[in-house]
Amino acid sequence: MNLEINTDSGKPVLNEAIEHLKSYADDKFSNDEPLLQHLNTLHEECQKSIPHRVLASQNGAHSTLLSLLEARINSNGENSNTDVLEAILKCLNSLTNKQPDIFNANALALARCLLDTNVNESVICLCLQWLQKACVMHEMNRQNIMNANIVQQLKRFVSKENGKILREVLAIFRYLTLDDDIRIEFGSAHEHACQIANEVVKDLTALLKEFEDTNVLADSLLTIGCLAVRQEICMNVDEVGGIKLVFQVMANNLNVVRLNREALKLLRALAGNDTVKNRIVQEGGATLLKELLQTHISNEHVVSAALACISTLTLRVKENSKIFFETGIAEIIVETIRTHPKNKIVQRNGAWAVRNMVSRSREQCDIWLSFGIEDLLNVALNEHPSVHQDIKAALRDLGCNVELKEEWTGTAEKKILNS
Known part of the structure; x- marks a missing residue:
């Protein structure tokens, strides 16, 4: 020192x-x-x-x-x-x-x-x-x-009056849901998220229409996503018009990278509730995600979040896969995978999206293959061996030839005789 x-x-x-x-x-x-x-x-x-x-x-x-x-x-x-x-x-x-x-x-x-x-604003912010x-x-x-009972005390700041103070309050809500203390075997992150959500998640969601500052909006989306840890919390967000508000924020700020990345993470968190997941797709989520992929195709952070969101929204729901496919998003997904061959997360999330879209809709396979997805996935298989299982699953569900290896093999010390 x-x-x-x-x-x-x-x-x-x-x-x-x-x-x-x-x-x-x-x-x-x-x-x-x-x-x-x-x-x-x-x-x-x-x-x-x-x-x-x-x-x-x-x-x-x-x-x-x-x-x-x-x-x-x-x-x-x-x-x-x-x-x-x-x-x-x-x-x-x-x-x-x-x-x-x-x-x-x-x-x-x-x-x-x-x-x-x-x-005083500065004093309050420093205290937070x-x-x-x-x-x-x-x-x-x-x-x-x-x-x-700090959450009750901070509720008065969850308003449109002061965006700077609100951002600091949102940060506290997120930090209270951390689980990063290695000295504690079992933390209370989940319980804290539930308690905070029960107090403020509806108010936070309603505030999305009150701000134009993209930093405040991004922090709000991030915080709601951190709090959406249970089915009923996802429903609470939906009940106050959360899906439409998120779509509106995204549509109004289509070029803002951080805001859209947080919005995609929030949509994926909300999709943990099957009812909310279907509403996201039915209310125009597929078209918006296609537009977002096209706009940010060169940004690996946005496209990786978008592909993960698509994979969640189409997981085990054939109707959702059909709605996405009818927007023409398949070609955009393939082009996204082609644009980022060196990025493991994009390749993995892309494989997830492809697999979940075709797993219950095999009639889509020929169209996907016509865009060259098989060659791209095989290249990714060699380039990123650590995610080979995800890529092979996509190739398998596309109907492609896949070499499957038996992971666990061994030999017995003593020969087993058939009786």
Whole structure:
């Protein structure tokens, strides 16, 4: 770790900043300038690396910052200037980043108090970002935050009033559904998703028609997709017109890569409910997906998501496969596979889409073969051996010759005699 040293004192500037901040912990903030300077120094040092943040915590930075934050909250408006409050929150953000163990009950209580009492946009956003960092890689923090009824507290921000704050709230909802703490054998990601969805998924879906900002829309689509983990949640999204709203957002922003990628992931998640899956196709999903593939055929991220979505929507439903086929999408799928021969995910997802479309509709096979799909899949078979089973399944259902290998063979140590 490369610590910056104060040439005058010979001490690390990180340690000095913390010592100066400790002297302010019980102060009434009569002079904000020196305090701001030390907070900015601490923030800059903590931004450098995890070892810097660990050292700061070991020297009492976290408890000192919480004391400063509590004093600022309890000042009852004596300090209308939010610069110091924002600086404290920036320090807490940088200190907690990839070090969520330091986040404790006192920190959660202060964060909740800030969200209840402060109306400044920057302060609220910084507070929400602090909670986000506490959620990453820490299951107990996520459970404590959920147990503190944070979702109810954040519901008031799920509105069209402020898109910037809404994006931060959506990020917290997603982070609360993470399952990334290797120290915990069984997390509560599914339960958290269900609890959050029951509170906000209908409101979030309805908000899709209120925004034009593609970043807000993309975050909303991504969050709804993260929450759609059960059949009844998918139905709730559909009941408030979610399918038509998603289609409308996609049609209005056909050229926006990230938004359409998230929309495709959401449609695929909603298709986990068979009733919703059929409605997606019947209400024009096939035509829209064809148009999307044509528009973004050169973008491997969009086409891989689109092909995966097609494979899900046509899985075990012959009528859906027929509707897709009648749009002429087969030729576009083949051309997409031809355009990205080196991309394993595109080749695999393309094979899924082909297989699911023809598996119950063998009358389509001749048309698919006339577009040259067999040669493309055989090339992919040699190019991407790790997905050979997916590609062979597509070739098999197309009626092509496939060399199947017996995976599990062996020889007995003792010869088995027929009795």
